[in-house]
Amino acid sequence: MEIINQPNAVGKRFYPISFKGKGSEYFGIAIVNLLLTIITLGLYYPWSKARQLQYLYGTTEFNDSRFEFHGTGAEMFKGFIKAILIITVLYGLTFLFIFMRMPIIGILVMYLGLFAIIPLAIHGSYKYRMSRTSWRGIRFGYRGDRNELFKIFIKGVLLTIVTIGIYGAWFSMNLRNYILGKIKFGNAQFTYNGDGGKFFWMNVKGYLLTIVTLGIYAFWWQKDIFNYYIDNLKLSHDDKNIEFKSTATGGDFFGLLIVNFLILIFTLGIGYPWIVARSLRFIFSKIQITGDIDFNNLIQSEENYTDATGDDMSDMLDIGFVV
Amino acid sequence: MDAVFYNGVSARPIDAQVSLLDEKQQLLIEVDGETPILIAFSDIAITHSENGLIVLSFGKNPNRVIEVRDESFRSHYLKINHSGKKGITYFKLLNAGWKVHVLLALLIIGFCFGTYFYFIPYIAESAVSILPRSFDKKVGDMAFEQSITEEEIDSVATLTMNEYLKKMMPDEYKNYHLNVVKSDELNAFALPNGEIVIYSKMLRHIKTDDELSGLLSHEISHVTNRHSMRLLCKSLSGYLLLSVMMNDVNGLMTIILDNAHNLQQLSFSRTYEEEADISGLKLLEKYKINPKGMIDLFEILQKEHSVNIPGFLSTHPVTSDRITYIKKHIKNHPFSFTPHPELMQLLTKAKTQMSN
Numbered sequence: 001m002e003i004i005n006q007p008n009a010v011g012k013r014f015y016p017i018s019f020k021g022k023g024s025e026y027f028g029i030a031i032v033n034l035l036l037t038i039i040t041l042g043l044y045y046p047w048s049k050a051r052q053l054q055y056l057y058g059t060t061e062f063n064d065s066r067f068e069f070h071g072t073g074a075e076m077f078k079g080f081i082k083a084i085l086i087i088t089v090l091y092g093l094t095f096l097f098i099f100m101r102m103p104i105i106g107i108l109v110m111y112l113g114l115f116a117i118i119p120l121a122i123h124g125s126y127k128y129r130m131s132r133t134s135w136r137g138i139r140f141g142y143r144g145d146r147n148e149l150f151k152i153f154i155k156g157v158l159l160t161i162v163t164i165g166i167y168g169a170w171f172s173m174n175l176r177n178y179i180l181g182k183i184k185f186g187n188a189q190f191t192y193n194g195d196g197g198k199f200f201w202m203n204v205k206g207y208l209l210t211i212v213t214l215g216i217y218a219f220w221w222q223k224d225i226f227n228y229y230i231d232n233l234k235l236s237h238d239d240k241n242i243e244f245k246s247t248a249t250g251g252d253f254f255g256l257l258i259v260n261f262l263i264l265i266f267t268l269g270i271g272y273p274w275i276v277a278r279s280l281r282f283i284f285s286k287i288q289i290t291g292d293i294d295f296n297n298l299i300q301s302e303e304n305y306t307d308a309t310g311d312d313m314s315d316m317l318d319i320g321f322v323v
Numbered sequence: 324m325d326a327v328f329y330n331g332v333s334a335r336p337i338d339a340q341v342s343l344l345d346e347k348q349q350l351l352i353e354v355d356g357e358t359p360i361l362i363a364f365s366d367i368a369i370t371h372s373e374n375g376l377i378v379l380s381f382g383k384n385p386n387r388v389i390e391v392r393d394e395s396f397r398s399h400y401l402k403i404n405h406s407g408k409k410g411i412t413y414f415k416l417l418n419a420g421w422k423v424h425v426l427l428a429l430l431i432i433g434f435c436f437g438t439y440f441y442f443i444p445y446i447a448e449s450a451v452s453i454l455p456r457s458f459d460k461k462v463g464d465m466a467f468e469q470s471i472t473e474e475e476i477d478s479v480a481t482l483t484m485n486e487y488l489k490k491m492m493p494d495e496y497k498n499y500h501l502n503v504v505k506s507d508e509l510n511a512f513a514l515p516n517g518e519i520v521i522y523s524k525m526l527r528h529i530k531t532d533d534e535l536s537g538l539l540s541h542e543i544s545h546v547t548n549r550h551s552m553r554l555l556c557k558s559l560s561g562y563l564l565l566s567v568m569m570n571d572v573n574g575l576m577t578i579i580l581d582n583a584h585n586l587q588q589l590s591f592s593r594t595y596e597e598e599a600d601i602s603g604l605k606l607l608e609k610y611k612i613n614p615k616g617m618i619d620l621f622e623i624l625q626k627e628h629s630v631n632i633p634g635f636l637s638t639h640p641v642t643s644d645r646i647t648y649i650k651k652h653i654k655n656h657p658f659s660f661t662p663h664p665e666l667m668q669l670l671t672k673a674k675t676q677m678s679n
Contacts, residue, residue: 025373028424032416035427038434058371058378065336066378068370068388136336137329137380137388186334270428298334304383 015242015289019281021059023274029055030273046080046312047073056276060284062135063295071132071308079128079308083316086117086309114317119153120146121317122179124310130183131305136295141302144182152178169203170196180233186298188237199228219257220250230287237298242291248282256282324396328354331385341391345403350379352389360387364404372397447560448553458576459552463516465580470520477503477523483673484521490665491536492610499543503677509627513542515551523677528623532666533616540603541617548602550595555579593645600649608658615653621646 033048050073057069090113097106126142133140156171173194180192206221230246256279263271328339340353350367352360362381370388371378377397380388391397416423480503489496499517506522513519519542529535545551562578591599600617607614625643 020373024421027428028417028419028421031424031427031431032413034431035416036413038431054370059373065390066371066376068378068380070368070370070380070386134386134388136334137331137386138334139386268432270432296333296335300332300385 011292012290013292015063015291015295017060017062017284017287017289019060019277019284021056021277021280023271023277025059026052026055026277027270027273043077044073046076046308049073049315050076056280057133060280065136068134068137069132070134071128075128075306076308076312079310079312082309083312086313087316090114090117115154115157116150117313118317119150121310121313122153123149124307125314126179126183126310127305128308128311131302135185136298138186138298138300139302139304140186141184141305142179142182143184144179149175149178166200169200172196173199176229184302185235187301188235188293188298191234191236193232193234194228202228219254222257223248223250223253226253226283226286235291235293237293240291240293242289242293245288245290246286247288248286252282252286324391324393326352327390328352329388329390331382331387339389341389341396343396343400343403348403348405350389372401377401444557444560447556451549451553451556454552454576454579458579459515459546459549460517461576462552462555462579463514463518466514467516467518471502471504475504475506477505477677480523480526480673480676483669483676487532487535487666487669487673488539490669491539491612491663492606495543495606499546501539503673509624511538511542513546513551515546515549517546519543526674526677528627529620529670530623531616531619532663532670533613534620534623535616535670536607536610536612536663536666537603537614537617537620540606540612541599543606544599544602545591545595548595548598550591550599552579554591554595555582558582596645597648600645601652604649604652604656607660608656611658611660612663613660614649614658618646618649618653621649 029052033044033051036044037048050069050071053069053071057067060067090110093113094106094110097103097109123142123144123146126144130140130142152174156167156174159167160171173196176194177192180190183190202224203221206217206224209217210221226248227246230244233244235242235244260275260279263275267274324341326339326341328337329335330337337354342351342353344351344361348364350362350364352362354360367379367381369377370380375392375394375397377391377400378388379391380386416427481501484501484503485496488499488501499513499519502518502520503526504520504522507524508522509524509528511519511521511525519539521538525538526535529538556579559578559582603617604614607617625646
């Protein structure tokens with residue numbers, strides 16, 4: 001531990017990051033929350049989500065301090081209700097048109113509605129989640145512009161359809177570059193520098209080799225994607241930076257995913273919390289952070305944002321969180 | 324007690340002293356050269372708590388954080404903090420240990436299984452009552468079309484048998500139609516549209532009109548009790564639950580129609596068989612037919628079964644248990660009956676027609 005945090009010859013230092021949660025502890029939390037969710041016919045779900053996130057953040061340690069999740073069940077419950085209302089209105093409109101014997105318009109409304117909701121949900125979700133995340137009391141923040149994200153999304157979806165999916169790689173990188181580039185950690189700024197072309201060819205290679213090797217290469221493909229996500233991430237503070245690097249190998253992913261699969265099968269799904277814990281432990285143990293930022297100089301700069309509608313909407317539409 | 328304090332403005336750690344004022348339910352934070360902070364437990368959120376570490380935070384803006392790496396402080400704080408009482412059941416459950424958690428997990432799994440295998444099928448079965456009777460006919464027509472082809476039907480014996488049905492129960496016969504099908508399988512079944520199918524081998528095994536009447540009354544009771552429909556709903560319960568919840572009767576019908584061809588493969592449960600037996604006996608009582616015929620029939624079938632003939636028995640399990648309760652039912656509900664020579668005549672006629 002002595003070596004860590006000591007500047008080396010070029011003034012760079014290592015910043016330790018690790019997940020200290022235990023599958024057994026997380027299992028207890030998940031089970032108790034699941035029970036309460038069932039007893040309350042699902043109403044407890046937002047509180048349950050808050051508790052679980054609180055545990056997962058609280059057991060993730062960066063540079064000797066834990067992350068903090070400040071979101072509350074009440075906030076998420078309000079968001080949950082709003083999200084349900086929005087989706088109900090959308091369904092209502094669709095059925096109204098179908099009832100009025102205009103089923104094509106109805107279905108169109110449904111698709112266009114969902115199409116429009118997704119970027120708004122992503123936007124809201126990041127705003128909420130980042131604002132509720134802190135480290136040493138310093139909040140994260142998402143400063144993206146809703147309309148800007150909306151434009152990227154619409155353009156991406158249309159071009160992806162027109163190019164029969166090929167543009168998907170560029171779309172995915174554009175989203176990542178934009179969203180991650182708008183994330184603040186106090187007065188430090190994240191940037192992501194993904195390239196659609198590189199990402200595209202990486203996936204073509206992964207796809208073809210996976211077929212040729214009857215699926216075995218899938219683990220290495222997974223590693224390539226993971227490494228691409230991590231390696232192009234940067235955090236800057238004034239003129240200082242830290243860089244992220246993944247040390248994961250295809251073999252590591254092979255071990256992780258095979259064991260996860262076995263746990264899931266042999267525990268009939270009850271082992272899910274262990275899968276979450278060991279996956280997070282794996283991910284953080286494979287991320288190497290180096291640079292010259294002095295985190296003691298980090299200053300609070302981001303506002304509180306307590307509207308969880310977008311976050312709950314993402315949850316309902318099952319949009320994965322990019323970070 | 325040593326602690327690290329973050330003032331919510333900068334991420335720089337500040338060395339602090341914390342003390343718990345048990346009586347006042349307050350936390351005192353002292354930092355060198357600054358005014359001490361006194362904060363009520365009820366305003367503090369426990370951000371994280373694990374063995375040897377507790378992270379507390381308070382205030383919205385700035386959001387201040389205090390980190391204490393000491394187990395005795397943590398356990399003391401958790402013990403004396405009364406504002407956390409609201410979540411007391413939650414934390415009791417959380418700290419109940421792995422045995423309780425595993426037990427809870429098993430309970431939840433049991434609950435899910437119970438819901439999937441009992442509750443949902445039960446709901447689906449009850450859903451039959453929202454389907455109109457005309458729908459039974461549709462399903463039956465479809466199943467009949469798919470399972471019986473014209474050339475298999477012995478049309479001459481079929482005519483005689485329908486004559487039998489008409490004589491046997493003049494009130495009900497209009498809703499049913501008998502079909503004699505040439506087959507080496509020992510089987511008979513009724514479809515929801517009132518089509519009753521008797522395989523020729525079954526007819527050959529039947530010796531008296533009372534036996535045949537017993538069989539027919541039983542098959543007809545399956546139709547009147549909508550057993551096939553109930554069973555179809557039950558076996559398709561997964562899909563059906565959704566359509567019932569959305570009150571989507573049309574969707575429900577489509578799914579059932581798609582699965583109509585499975586109708587013959589479904590085997591009835593003991594409850595259904597018992598229900599059909601009892602309703603059948605009531606029908607026999609109405610037309611003064613000797614109920615012993617039903618027992619005789621089952622005894623014949625049971626004997627055949629020991630020589631291993633599938634068919635009727637795989638879909639209509641005959642057990643000695645079943646014969647016993649029919650006997651018991653007859654004993655408890657005795658009724659008068661008369662011989663029916665005209666029926667016997669028709670049976671004999673059909674049998675001779677078949678052998679030609």
